[in-house]
Amino acid sequence: MQASYKKIGIVGAGAMGRGIAQISAQAGSVVMLMDAQPGAAEKARDAICAQWDKLLEKGRLDADLASACKARLVFASTLNDLADCDLVIEAIVERLDVKQTLFAELESLVSPHTVLVSNTSSLSVTAIAAALKHPERFAGYHFFNPVPLMKVVEVIAGLKTSAAVCSALADYARQMGHTPVQAQDTPGFIVNHAGRGYGTEALRIVGEGIADFATIDRILRDQAGFKLGPFELLDLTGLDVSHPVMESIYHQYYEEDRYRPSVITAQRLAGGMLGRKTGEGFYRYADGVIQTPAETPAPHVADMPPVWVSPRAARRSELLQLLTNLGANIETGVSASPQALMLVAPLGFDITTVAVVERLDPARTVGIDMLMDDATTRRRVLATNPVTRIDMRQAAHALFARDGKAVSVIRDSGGFVTQRVIATIVNIASDICQQGICSPKDLDTAVTLGLGYPMGPLALGNLCGPTNILEVLFNMQTVYGDQRYRPSPWLRRRGAIGLSLLHEES
Secondary structure (H helix, E strand, O other): OOOOOOEEEEEOOOHHHHHHHHHHHHOOOEEEEEOOOOOHHHHHHHHHHHHHHHHHHOOOOOHHHHHHHHHHEEEEOOHHHHOOOOEEEEOOOOOHHHHHHHHHHHHHHOOOOOEEEEOOOOOOHHHHHOOOOOHHHEEEEEOOOOOOOOOEEEEEEOOOOOHHHHHHHHHHHHHOOOEEEEEEOOOOOOHHHHOHHHHHHHHHHHHOOOOOHHHHHHHHHHOOOOOOOHHHHHHHHOHHHHHHHHHHHHHHOOOOHHHOOOHHHHHHHHOOOOEHHHOEOOOEEEOOEEEOOOOOOOOOOOOOOOEEEOOOOOOHHHHHHHHHHOOOOEEOOOOOOOOOEEEEOOOOOOHHHHHHHOOOOHHHEEEEOOOOOHHHOOEEEEEOOOOOOHHHHHHHHHHHOOOOOEEEEEOOOOOOHHHHHHHHHHHHHHHHHHOOOOOHHHHHHHHHHHHOOOOOHHHHHHHHOHHHHHHHHHHHHHHHOOHHHOOOHHHHHHHHHOOOOOOOOO
């Protein structure tokens, strides 16, 4: 198959430019690689050719294709060398003025039919194109690092971008072996916008003293299925990258509460605790290996109290079956006996509020998170309130660890970790759909491929149940008076009647 663009230019020979050059040459395009720094393009070409040699050694690339790719990759010494390119991709510093100056010069050199695109991750595509005479041929083309491995690219239309240009760029992305997703020009586009719910909400939970970094990471890995916990991910990315993105999207959305950055990351950034790259972040790293604090083992309880389950508990029948499987002595009366451990399973409420509303003895009340199906998780999460007795806390911990499944016990404040994080992720994703930034399908595809989530945000909402997600948000907003948890209208319409979040409106 012949490449959509026979000859392309790439301005910027850093990590992103190199990755884009590699997959473009593999797609069959002649690639002109240019960088303003003397010798940078030549150095980048050597590095890309070395990468093809490694792929050849591993049998992932045949000799003829490797030779053809090398022949198609050349370096340009000036922008004038890019004059006859069909497509020019910019991958330089994230500064609006620098990009605008570059594209104004390129527009004066290339043909009227040449497509111009920016690999910007955070700047407005419309703003970059504002000074161009022909903004209709300009678009955002956002790849992710490392480009050859991250198989998604956001195709972003500015206000005046031609639909035909976006369609052609999507076709070219497929020829490069990537999955294109179409996005409107809004802060963070799809992936960086949708990603606000994970780390930002986890930082709020730490800030409220509910649990520490390691506990939150364990919960979201083992209970919700994420490959990395939010603090492991922040350490991997580096706070010098992550915190400015948080601030940028927050300010671009005019200080919208749900995107508010955390003082925790600001302080650590100021102190140089950036993550893996500095040997210390939320965790310490010895020779690159993460040092994780030991987990508190389950206590031994000789005399287990009987267990009473609130009639308002979420997934109550499943919880009762779980207790039966664990060998608990279950009380079935309307109220608990004076000796019983009292279990509640709220959605969006803290344990203190539930004990008060249901007129339960808070000293014997412990909560369990039942948002997720217990059979699909590798961890159970319990929560105490400020006056829960230590014997009741230990009894609950020991009971739910009887079958060997890990158990975390968190402090009472503002709901369970998984409930808050997943509800926030789903709510922000729903708001993206409400704004028409992209289709629900493209949203889930982009986030799954771009962030490595176990599934897309909307699929995650379907797994937990739209009505359950909506209940968590309504309760969080009502009890705590926090507008960060106000449900998106798009989610409200579906959650109110139990529609699938991936259902497309006609």
